[in-house]
Amino acid sequence: MLLAWTWMRASYQYPLSAAMMTVASFVVNALDIAAIWVIFAHVERLGGFSLPEVMLLYGTAGLSFGLADLLFGNVDRLSGHIRSGSFDTVLIRPVSPFVQVAVDRFSVQRFGRVLQAAVVLALAVPQLDLTASRAWMVPVMIVCGFAIFVSVFTLGAALQFLLTDAPEVANAFTYGGNQLTQYPLSIYGGELVRGVTFVLPLAFVNWQPALFVLDRDDPLGLPHWLRFASPLAALLLGLVAAAAWRAGIRRYRSTGS
Protein backbone atom coordinates (compact mmCIF):
# COMPACT_ATOMS: atom_id res chain seq x y z
CA MET A 1 0.00 0.00 0.00
CA LEU A 2 2.69 2.41 1.00
CA LEU A 3 4.78 1.36 -1.99
CA ALA A 4 1.85 2.15 -4.24
CA TRP A 5 1.50 5.56 -2.64
CA THR A 6 5.19 6.21 -3.14
CA TRP A 7 4.97 5.42 -6.81
CA MET A 8 1.99 7.70 -7.17
CA ARG A 9 3.94 10.47 -5.55
CA ALA A 10 6.87 9.78 -7.84
CA SER A 11 4.68 9.98 -10.95
CA TYR A 12 3.15 13.24 -9.76
CA GLN A 13 6.59 14.76 -9.76
CA TYR A 14 5.65 15.21 -13.40
CA PRO A 15 2.03 16.40 -12.97
CA LEU A 16 1.48 17.42 -16.60
CA SER A 17 2.60 14.06 -17.92
CA ALA A 18 0.44 12.21 -15.37
CA ALA A 19 -2.63 14.27 -16.20
CA MET A 20 -2.14 13.77 -19.93
CA MET A 21 -1.74 10.02 -19.45
CA THR A 22 -4.99 9.84 -17.47
CA VAL A 23 -6.87 11.83 -20.10
CA ALA A 24 -5.33 9.76 -22.89
CA SER A 25 -6.36 6.53 -21.16
CA PHE A 26 -9.92 7.86 -20.83
CA VAL A 27 -10.05 8.94 -24.50
CA VAL A 28 -8.57 5.71 -25.87
CA ASN A 29 -11.15 3.72 -23.94
CA ALA A 30 -13.93 6.08 -25.00
CA LEU A 31 -13.05 5.17 -28.60
CA ASP A 32 -13.93 1.56 -27.75
CA ILE A 33 -17.48 2.47 -26.83
CA ALA A 34 -17.65 4.87 -29.78
CA ALA A 35 -17.00 1.86 -32.02
CA ILE A 36 -19.98 0.10 -30.46
CA TRP A 37 -22.19 3.15 -31.02
CA VAL A 38 -21.07 3.33 -34.65
CA ILE A 39 -22.07 -0.30 -35.13
CA PHE A 40 -25.50 0.32 -33.63
CA ALA A 41 -26.02 3.35 -35.88
CA HIS A 42 -26.21 0.79 -38.68
CA VAL A 43 -27.80 -2.27 -37.11
CA GLU A 44 -30.58 -2.81 -34.59
CA ARG A 45 -29.05 -5.80 -32.87
CA LEU A 46 -25.56 -7.25 -32.54
CA GLY A 47 -25.42 -11.02 -32.18
CA GLY A 48 -29.07 -10.81 -31.08
CA PHE A 49 -28.43 -8.14 -28.43
CA SER A 50 -29.65 -4.54 -28.24
CA LEU A 51 -27.46 -1.51 -27.53
CA PRO A 52 -28.20 -1.28 -23.77
CA GLU A 53 -27.57 -5.01 -23.45
CA VAL A 54 -24.22 -4.74 -25.20
CA MET A 55 -23.42 -1.74 -22.99
CA LEU A 56 -24.11 -3.92 -19.96
CA LEU A 57 -21.63 -6.49 -21.26
CA TYR A 58 -19.13 -3.78 -22.11
CA GLY A 59 -19.47 -2.02 -18.77
CA THR A 60 -19.13 -5.11 -16.62
CA ALA A 61 -16.17 -6.42 -18.65
CA GLY A 62 -14.51 -3.00 -18.56
CA LEU A 63 -15.05 -2.60 -14.83
CA SER A 64 -13.73 -6.08 -13.99
CA PHE A 65 -10.75 -5.74 -16.27
CA GLY A 66 -10.07 -2.12 -15.35
CA LEU A 67 -9.92 -2.90 -11.63
CA ALA A 68 -7.74 -5.97 -12.20
CA ASP A 69 -5.44 -3.96 -14.46
CA LEU A 70 -5.28 -1.04 -12.04
CA LEU A 71 -4.37 -3.16 -9.04
CA PHE A 72 -2.48 -6.12 -10.52
CA GLY A 73 -1.79 -5.31 -14.18
CA ASN A 74 1.82 -4.50 -13.36
CA VAL A 75 2.63 -8.16 -12.83
CA ASP A 76 3.02 -8.39 -16.60
CA ARG A 77 6.27 -6.47 -16.13
CA LEU A 78 7.74 -9.47 -14.34
CA SER A 79 10.03 -10.43 -17.21
CA GLY A 80 11.59 -6.97 -17.01
CA HIS A 81 12.32 -7.50 -13.33
CA ILE A 82 13.74 -10.94 -14.05
CA ARG A 83 16.02 -9.74 -16.82
CA SER A 84 17.32 -6.71 -14.94
CA GLY A 85 17.91 -8.83 -11.85
CA SER A 86 15.71 -6.65 -9.64
CA PHE A 87 13.52 -9.68 -8.92
CA ASP A 88 16.30 -10.91 -6.61
CA THR A 89 15.73 -7.82 -4.51
CA VAL A 90 11.99 -8.49 -4.47
CA LEU A 91 12.61 -11.99 -3.14
CA ILE A 92 14.65 -10.88 -0.13
CA ARG A 93 11.87 -8.66 1.23
CA PRO A 94 9.39 -9.96 3.82
CA VAL A 95 6.39 -9.09 1.62
CA SER A 96 4.76 -11.30 -0.99
CA PRO A 97 6.64 -10.92 -4.29
CA PHE A 98 3.31 -10.84 -6.11
CA VAL A 99 2.22 -7.75 -4.20
CA GLN A 100 5.60 -6.09 -4.64
CA VAL A 101 5.63 -6.58 -8.39
CA ALA A 102 2.00 -5.45 -8.66
CA VAL A 103 2.59 -2.14 -6.92
CA ASP A 104 5.94 -1.38 -8.51
CA ARG A 105 5.48 1.78 -10.57
CA PHE A 106 1.82 1.76 -9.60
CA SER A 107 0.01 4.21 -11.82
CA VAL A 108 -3.38 5.76 -11.21
CA GLN A 109 -3.68 6.61 -14.90
CA ARG A 110 -5.35 3.26 -15.37
CA PHE A 111 -8.20 4.56 -13.30
CA GLY A 112 -9.40 6.26 -16.51
CA ARG A 113 -10.55 2.89 -17.84
CA VAL A 114 -12.44 2.01 -14.67
CA LEU A 115 -14.22 5.34 -14.65
CA GLN A 116 -15.20 5.08 -18.29
CA ALA A 117 -16.58 1.55 -17.87
CA ALA A 118 -18.52 2.65 -14.78
CA VAL A 119 -20.11 5.48 -16.79
CA VAL A 120 -21.16 3.09 -19.56
CA LEU A 121 -22.63 0.65 -17.04
CA ALA A 122 -24.49 3.45 -15.27
CA LEU A 123 -26.00 4.49 -18.60
CA ALA A 124 -26.96 0.92 -19.53
CA VAL A 125 -28.65 -0.31 -16.36
CA PRO A 126 -31.62 2.14 -16.21
CA GLN A 127 -32.50 1.31 -19.83
CA LEU A 128 -32.82 -2.39 -19.11
CA ASP A 129 -35.47 -2.22 -16.36
CA LEU A 130 -34.01 -5.07 -14.40
CA THR A 131 -35.83 -6.58 -11.43
CA ALA A 132 -33.97 -7.02 -8.17
CA SER A 133 -34.35 -10.79 -8.53
CA ARG A 134 -31.99 -10.63 -11.50
CA ALA A 135 -29.98 -7.44 -10.92
CA TRP A 136 -28.17 -8.89 -7.90
CA MET A 137 -26.02 -10.81 -10.34
CA VAL A 138 -24.43 -7.61 -11.68
CA PRO A 139 -22.16 -6.92 -8.67
CA VAL A 140 -21.48 -10.65 -8.37
CA MET A 141 -20.29 -10.85 -11.95
CA ILE A 142 -18.09 -7.78 -11.58
CA VAL A 143 -16.36 -9.35 -8.57
CA CYS A 144 -15.98 -12.75 -10.29
CA GLY A 145 -14.81 -11.08 -13.48
CA PHE A 146 -12.23 -9.15 -11.48
CA ALA A 147 -11.00 -12.39 -9.90
CA ILE A 148 -10.83 -14.11 -13.29
CA PHE A 149 -8.83 -11.29 -14.87
CA VAL A 150 -6.47 -11.14 -11.88
CA SER A 151 -5.93 -14.90 -12.32
CA VAL A 152 -5.27 -14.45 -16.03
CA PHE A 153 -2.72 -11.73 -15.26
CA THR A 154 -1.12 -14.04 -12.71
CA LEU A 155 -0.99 -16.96 -15.13
CA GLY A 156 0.58 -14.68 -17.71
CA ALA A 157 3.18 -13.57 -15.18
CA ALA A 158 3.89 -17.17 -14.13
CA LEU A 159 4.50 -17.98 -17.78
CA GLN A 160 7.21 -15.32 -17.84
CA PHE A 161 9.32 -17.39 -15.46
CA LEU A 162 9.61 -19.79 -18.39
CA LEU A 163 9.59 -17.37 -21.30
CA THR A 164 11.40 -14.32 -19.99
CA ASP A 165 11.46 -12.73 -23.41
CA ALA A 166 7.78 -13.04 -24.31
CA PRO A 167 5.56 -10.86 -22.13
CA GLU A 168 3.38 -10.23 -25.21
CA VAL A 169 2.11 -13.81 -25.18
CA ALA A 170 0.32 -13.06 -21.93
CA ASN A 171 -1.08 -9.79 -23.27
CA ALA A 172 -3.03 -11.73 -25.88
CA PHE A 173 -5.05 -13.25 -23.05
CA THR A 174 -5.32 -10.27 -20.71
CA TYR A 175 -5.94 -7.32 -23.00
CA GLY A 176 -7.28 -9.68 -25.66
CA GLY A 177 -9.65 -11.17 -23.09
CA ASN A 178 -10.92 -7.71 -22.27
CA GLN A 179 -11.61 -6.96 -25.94
CA LEU A 180 -13.31 -10.31 -26.38
CA THR A 181 -15.69 -9.95 -23.45
CA GLN A 182 -16.80 -6.45 -24.49
CA TYR A 183 -19.08 -7.96 -27.12
CA PRO A 184 -21.77 -10.66 -26.92
CA LEU A 185 -19.99 -13.97 -27.40
CA SER A 186 -22.75 -14.96 -29.83
CA ILE A 187 -20.97 -12.95 -32.55
CA TYR A 188 -17.98 -15.31 -32.35
CA GLY A 189 -17.66 -18.87 -33.64
CA GLY A 190 -18.86 -21.76 -31.50
CA GLU A 191 -15.36 -23.21 -31.14
CA LEU A 192 -14.02 -20.01 -29.66
CA VAL A 193 -16.95 -19.72 -27.26
CA ARG A 194 -16.46 -23.28 -26.05
CA GLY A 195 -12.76 -22.51 -25.60
CA VAL A 196 -13.44 -19.48 -23.41
CA THR A 197 -16.08 -21.41 -21.48
CA PHE A 198 -14.26 -24.63 -20.68
CA VAL A 199 -10.54 -23.89 -21.16
CA LEU A 200 -9.79 -20.30 -20.21
CA PRO A 201 -13.09 -19.36 -18.54
CA LEU A 202 -13.46 -15.82 -19.88
CA ALA A 203 -17.11 -16.51 -20.68
CA PHE A 204 -17.77 -16.37 -16.95
CA VAL A 205 -16.49 -12.82 -16.65
CA ASN A 206 -19.78 -11.45 -17.94
CA TRP A 207 -21.32 -13.51 -20.75
CA GLN A 208 -22.84 -16.38 -18.81
CA PRO A 209 -24.06 -14.34 -15.80
CA ALA A 210 -25.36 -11.65 -18.19
CA LEU A 211 -27.56 -14.27 -19.86
CA PHE A 212 -29.17 -14.70 -16.46
CA VAL A 213 -29.45 -10.96 -15.80
CA LEU A 214 -31.07 -10.42 -19.20
CA ASP A 215 -33.09 -13.65 -18.95
CA ARG A 216 -31.94 -14.94 -22.33
CA ASP A 217 -31.45 -18.39 -23.71
CA ASP A 218 -27.90 -19.36 -24.55
CA PRO A 219 -27.58 -18.94 -28.32
CA LEU A 220 -25.23 -21.93 -28.30
CA GLY A 221 -27.52 -24.05 -26.15
CA LEU A 222 -25.02 -24.60 -23.33
CA PRO A 223 -26.52 -25.83 -20.04
CA HIS A 224 -28.49 -23.41 -17.95
CA TRP A 225 -26.55 -23.89 -14.71
CA LEU A 226 -23.38 -22.46 -16.29
CA ARG A 227 -24.73 -18.97 -15.80
CA PHE A 228 -24.40 -19.40 -12.04
CA ALA A 229 -20.97 -20.95 -12.27
CA SER A 230 -18.92 -17.73 -12.33
CA PRO A 231 -17.79 -17.92 -8.67
CA LEU A 232 -16.73 -21.53 -9.21
CA ALA A 233 -14.84 -20.65 -12.40
CA ALA A 234 -13.15 -17.72 -10.66
CA LEU A 235 -12.15 -19.92 -7.72
CA LEU A 236 -10.77 -22.72 -9.89
CA LEU A 237 -8.82 -20.38 -12.14
CA GLY A 238 -7.53 -18.56 -9.06
CA LEU A 239 -6.21 -21.80 -7.57
CA VAL A 240 -4.55 -22.77 -10.85
CA ALA A 241 -2.98 -19.31 -11.14
CA ALA A 242 -1.68 -19.39 -7.55
CA ALA A 243 -0.14 -22.83 -8.10
CA ALA A 244 1.46 -21.69 -11.36
CA TRP A 245 2.92 -18.62 -9.66
CA ARG A 246 4.44 -20.72 -6.88
CA ALA A 247 5.86 -23.20 -9.37
CA GLY A 248 7.31 -20.27 -11.30
CA ILE A 249 9.12 -18.93 -8.24
CA ARG A 250 10.57 -22.35 -7.49
CA ARG A 251 11.90 -22.51 -11.01
CA TYR A 252 13.29 -18.99 -10.92
CA ARG A 253 16.90 -19.00 -12.11
CA SER A 254 18.09 -15.52 -11.20
CA THR A 255 20.81 -13.89 -13.29
CA GLY A 256 24.57 -14.32 -13.26
CA SER A 257 26.82 -12.60 -10.67
Next chain:
Amino acid sequence: MIEVERAGRSFTHRRKAGVLRRERHVVHAVRDLTFSVAPGEFVGYLGPNGAGKSTTIKMLTGILTPTTGRVRVAGLDPSRRRTALARRIGVVFGQRTTLWWDLPLRDSFELVRHLYNVDQGDFRRRLAELEELLDLGSFLHIPVRQLSLGQRMRGDLAAALLHAPSVLVLDEPTIGLDVVSKAALRAFLRELNAERGTTVLLTTHDLGDVERLCSRVMVIDHGRLSFDGTLGDLRATAPEESSIEDVVARLYTGGG
Protein backbone atom coordinates in the same frame (compact mmCIF):
# COMPACT_ATOMS: atom_id res chain seq x y z
CA MET B 1 22.86 -20.34 12.39
CA ILE B 2 23.44 -21.55 8.84
CA GLU B 3 23.29 -25.23 7.98
CA VAL B 4 23.87 -26.56 4.51
CA GLU B 5 23.64 -30.29 3.96
CA ARG B 6 24.59 -31.83 0.64
CA ALA B 7 22.91 -28.98 -1.17
CA GLY B 8 23.13 -28.69 -4.92
CA ARG B 9 21.68 -26.53 -7.63
CA SER B 10 21.82 -27.29 -11.30
CA PHE B 11 20.64 -25.31 -14.29
CA THR B 12 19.35 -26.82 -17.48
CA HIS B 13 20.20 -25.08 -20.71
CA ARG B 14 18.92 -25.99 -24.12
CA ARG B 15 21.45 -25.79 -26.87
CA LYS B 16 20.78 -25.83 -30.57
CA ALA B 17 21.87 -29.13 -31.98
CA GLY B 18 20.26 -28.92 -35.39
CA VAL B 19 17.47 -27.07 -37.13
CA LEU B 20 14.84 -28.01 -34.60
CA ARG B 21 16.63 -30.32 -32.26
CA ARG B 22 17.62 -28.99 -28.86
CA GLU B 23 20.10 -30.67 -26.63
CA ARG B 24 19.62 -30.55 -22.88
CA HIS B 25 22.72 -29.50 -21.12
CA VAL B 26 22.90 -29.58 -17.33
CA VAL B 27 25.27 -27.30 -15.44
CA HIS B 28 25.88 -27.99 -11.77
CA ALA B 29 26.53 -24.57 -10.28
CA VAL B 30 26.77 -26.05 -6.80
CA ARG B 31 26.92 -29.74 -5.96
CA ASP B 32 27.01 -31.64 -2.74
CA LEU B 33 27.83 -28.65 -0.58
CA THR B 34 27.95 -29.19 3.18
CA PHE B 35 28.92 -26.69 5.85
CA SER B 36 27.54 -24.97 8.92
CA VAL B 37 28.12 -21.58 10.46
CA ALA B 38 27.74 -20.99 14.21
CA PRO B 39 26.17 -17.81 15.65
CA GLY B 40 28.66 -14.94 15.85
CA GLU B 41 31.09 -16.30 13.27
CA PHE B 42 32.55 -14.09 10.58
CA VAL B 43 33.05 -16.26 7.54
CA GLY B 44 34.75 -15.36 4.27
CA TYR B 45 33.47 -17.29 1.28
CA LEU B 46 35.98 -17.37 -1.54
CA GLY B 47 36.15 -18.89 -4.96
CA PRO B 48 37.02 -18.05 -8.54
CA ASN B 49 34.42 -16.51 -10.84
CA GLY B 50 31.67 -18.99 -11.67
CA ALA B 51 32.58 -21.33 -8.80
CA GLY B 52 29.13 -21.11 -7.23
CA LYS B 53 29.49 -18.38 -4.61
CA SER B 54 26.52 -16.34 -5.71
CA THR B 55 24.43 -19.44 -6.26
CA THR B 56 25.14 -20.46 -2.66
CA ILE B 57 24.20 -17.00 -1.40
CA LYS B 58 20.99 -17.11 -3.41
CA MET B 59 20.09 -20.49 -1.92
CA LEU B 60 20.75 -19.19 1.58
CA THR B 61 18.52 -16.17 1.03
CA GLY B 62 15.67 -18.08 -0.63
CA ILE B 63 16.11 -16.54 -4.07
CA LEU B 64 16.97 -19.89 -5.62
CA THR B 65 15.43 -23.20 -4.63
CA PRO B 66 18.09 -25.93 -4.26
CA THR B 67 17.60 -28.87 -6.61
CA THR B 68 19.03 -31.30 -4.05
CA GLY B 69 19.93 -31.31 -0.37
CA ARG B 70 18.84 -29.27 2.61
CA VAL B 71 19.45 -25.68 3.63
CA ARG B 72 18.55 -24.05 6.98
CA VAL B 73 19.14 -20.46 7.91
CA ALA B 74 18.12 -19.24 11.37
CA GLY B 75 16.18 -22.49 11.66
CA LEU B 76 14.12 -21.92 8.50
CA ASP B 77 14.10 -23.48 5.05
CA PRO B 78 14.87 -20.40 2.92
CA SER B 79 12.88 -21.26 -0.19
CA ARG B 80 9.77 -22.35 1.69
CA ARG B 81 9.76 -19.73 4.45
CA ARG B 82 11.24 -16.92 2.40
CA THR B 83 9.23 -14.04 3.86
CA ALA B 84 9.68 -15.23 7.47
CA LEU B 85 13.40 -15.57 6.86
CA ALA B 86 13.62 -12.11 5.33
CA ARG B 87 12.85 -10.58 8.74
CA ARG B 88 15.80 -12.34 10.33
CA ILE B 89 18.52 -11.85 7.74
CA GLY B 90 20.05 -8.87 6.03
CA VAL B 91 21.32 -9.16 2.46
CA VAL B 92 23.58 -6.83 0.52
CA PHE B 93 24.59 -7.29 -3.09
CA GLY B 94 27.67 -5.29 -3.99
CA GLN B 95 26.78 -5.28 -7.65
CA ARG B 96 23.15 -4.33 -7.29
CA THR B 97 21.33 -1.93 -5.05
CA THR B 98 18.24 -2.97 -3.14
CA LEU B 99 17.25 0.68 -2.70
CA TRP B 100 14.78 2.64 -4.78
CA TRP B 101 16.65 4.35 -7.55
CA ASP B 102 14.61 7.56 -7.70
CA LEU B 103 13.98 8.08 -4.01
CA PRO B 104 16.17 9.92 -1.54
CA LEU B 105 17.99 7.58 0.82
CA ARG B 106 15.85 8.71 3.75
CA ASP B 107 12.62 7.74 1.92
CA SER B 108 14.12 4.39 0.95
CA PHE B 109 14.78 3.72 4.64
CA GLU B 110 11.23 4.76 5.49
CA LEU B 111 9.92 2.23 2.93
CA VAL B 112 12.17 -0.46 4.36
CA ARG B 113 10.78 0.33 7.80
CA HIS B 114 7.25 -0.32 6.53
CA LEU B 115 8.18 -3.43 4.56
CA TYR B 116 9.78 -4.98 7.63
CA ASN B 117 7.26 -3.53 10.12
CA VAL B 118 9.99 -1.99 12.23
CA ASP B 119 8.71 -0.15 15.29
CA GLN B 120 9.08 3.63 14.92
CA GLY B 121 11.16 4.00 18.10
CA ASP B 122 13.54 1.17 17.19
CA PHE B 123 13.81 2.56 13.69
CA ARG B 124 14.81 6.05 14.89
CA ARG B 125 17.35 4.65 17.32
CA ARG B 126 18.95 2.30 14.79
CA LEU B 127 18.96 4.85 12.02
CA ALA B 128 20.66 7.40 14.29
CA GLU B 129 23.25 4.78 15.20
CA LEU B 130 23.86 3.71 11.60
CA GLU B 131 23.90 7.32 10.45
CA GLU B 132 26.75 7.98 12.79
CA LEU B 133 28.71 4.77 12.23
CA LEU B 134 28.39 4.86 8.44
CA ASP B 135 28.51 8.65 8.19
CA LEU B 136 25.29 8.88 6.19
CA GLY B 137 24.23 12.33 7.36
CA SER B 138 25.58 14.29 4.43
CA PHE B 139 23.66 12.40 1.73
CA LEU B 140 20.43 11.17 3.32
CA HIS B 141 18.39 13.61 1.23
CA ILE B 142 19.95 12.70 -2.15
CA PRO B 143 18.20 10.32 -4.58
CA VAL B 144 19.95 6.95 -4.70
CA ARG B 145 20.82 7.21 -8.39
CA GLN B 146 22.95 10.29 -7.68
CA LEU B 147 25.00 8.72 -4.89
CA SER B 148 28.58 7.66 -5.41
CA LEU B 149 29.27 3.94 -5.25
CA GLY B 150 30.77 4.22 -1.77
CA GLN B 151 27.80 6.21 -0.48
CA ARG B 152 25.33 3.83 -2.10
CA MET B 153 27.08 0.85 -0.56
CA ARG B 154 26.84 2.39 2.90
CA GLY B 155 23.18 3.16 2.23
CA ASP B 156 22.53 -0.44 1.17
CA LEU B 157 24.26 -1.74 4.25
CA ALA B 158 22.23 0.52 6.54
CA ALA B 159 19.00 -0.57 4.80
CA ALA B 160 19.91 -4.23 5.35
CA LEU B 161 20.45 -3.63 9.07
CA LEU B 162 17.43 -1.52 9.99
CA HIS B 163 15.47 -4.56 11.09
CA ALA B 164 18.39 -5.77 13.25
CA PRO B 165 18.94 -9.13 11.51
CA SER B 166 20.89 -11.83 13.31
CA VAL B 167 22.59 -12.95 10.09
CA LEU B 168 24.12 -10.65 7.50
CA VAL B 169 24.92 -12.00 4.05
CA LEU B 170 27.17 -9.86 1.87
CA ASP B 171 27.87 -10.62 -1.78
CA GLU B 172 31.03 -8.75 -2.79
CA PRO B 173 30.34 -5.69 -0.64
CA THR B 174 33.70 -4.03 -1.31
CA ILE B 175 33.69 -4.38 -5.09
CA GLY B 176 34.73 -1.18 -6.77
CA LEU B 177 35.33 0.78 -3.56
CA ASP B 178 38.39 2.95 -2.98
CA VAL B 179 40.79 2.18 -0.12
CA VAL B 180 39.26 4.72 2.26
CA SER B 181 35.69 3.51 1.71
CA LYS B 182 36.85 -0.07 2.06
CA ALA B 183 38.55 0.63 5.35
CA ALA B 184 35.44 2.39 6.71
CA LEU B 185 33.20 -0.48 5.63
CA ARG B 186 35.51 -3.08 7.17
CA ALA B 187 35.70 -1.21 10.46
CA PHE B 188 31.93 -1.05 10.57
CA LEU B 189 31.48 -4.76 9.81
CA ARG B 190 34.05 -5.77 12.38
CA GLU B 191 32.33 -3.73 15.03
CA LEU B 192 28.91 -5.09 14.07
CA ASN B 193 30.21 -8.63 14.47
CA ALA B 194 32.07 -7.98 17.72
CA GLU B 195 29.53 -5.76 19.49
CA ARG B 196 26.22 -7.18 18.35
CA GLY B 197 27.34 -10.73 17.68
CA THR B 198 25.79 -10.60 14.21
CA THR B 199 26.75 -13.63 12.15
CA VAL B 200 28.34 -12.51 8.90
CA LEU B 201 28.93 -14.44 5.70
CA LEU B 202 30.78 -12.49 3.03
CA THR B 203 31.90 -13.33 -0.48
CA THR B 204 34.72 -11.34 -1.96
CA HIS B 205 37.59 -11.29 -4.38
CA ASP B 206 39.46 -8.87 -2.16
CA LEU B 207 41.72 -10.85 0.13
CA GLY B 208 42.25 -7.78 2.28
CA ASP B 209 38.62 -8.25 3.41
CA VAL B 210 39.43 -11.79 4.44
CA GLU B 211 42.67 -10.95 6.24
CA ARG B 212 41.15 -8.10 8.21
CA LEU B 213 37.75 -9.53 8.99
CA CYS B 214 37.23 -13.24 8.75
CA SER B 215 37.81 -15.70 11.55
CA ARG B 216 37.06 -18.50 9.14
CA VAL B 217 37.53 -19.03 5.43
CA MET B 218 35.70 -21.34 3.05
CA VAL B 219 36.79 -21.80 -0.55
CA ILE B 220 34.43 -23.16 -3.18
CA ASP B 221 35.60 -24.45 -6.52
CA HIS B 222 33.57 -26.13 -9.25
CA GLY B 223 30.57 -26.17 -6.93
CA ARG B 224 32.35 -27.98 -4.07
CA LEU B 225 34.12 -26.81 -0.94
CA SER B 226 37.84 -27.17 -1.45
CA PHE B 227 38.89 -25.57 1.84
CA ASP B 228 37.28 -24.81 5.19
CA GLY B 229 39.28 -23.55 8.15
CA THR B 230 40.85 -20.55 9.87
CA LEU B 231 43.02 -18.00 8.14
CA GLY B 232 46.03 -19.66 9.81
CA ASP B 233 45.04 -23.05 8.39
CA LEU B 234 44.72 -21.47 4.99
CA ARG B 235 48.23 -20.05 5.16
CA ALA B 236 49.55 -23.40 6.30
CA THR B 237 48.45 -25.02 3.02
CA ALA B 238 51.24 -23.21 1.20
CA PRO B 239 54.98 -22.83 1.75
CA GLU B 240 55.89 -20.24 4.34
CA GLU B 241 56.25 -16.61 3.35
CA SER B 242 53.96 -16.88 0.35
CA SER B 243 51.53 -13.98 0.23
CA ILE B 244 47.87 -14.62 0.92
CA GLU B 245 47.24 -14.01 -2.81
CA ASP B 246 49.61 -16.85 -3.69
CA VAL B 247 47.97 -19.16 -1.19
CA VAL B 248 44.53 -18.58 -2.63
CA ALA B 249 45.76 -18.75 -6.23
CA ARG B 250 47.19 -22.19 -5.47
CA LEU B 251 43.81 -23.32 -4.16
CA TYR B 252 41.93 -21.90 -7.16
CA THR B 253 44.18 -23.55 -9.69
CA GLY B 254 44.03 -26.87 -7.90
CA GLY B 255 47.66 -26.93 -6.69
CA GLY B 256 48.83 -27.09 -3.08
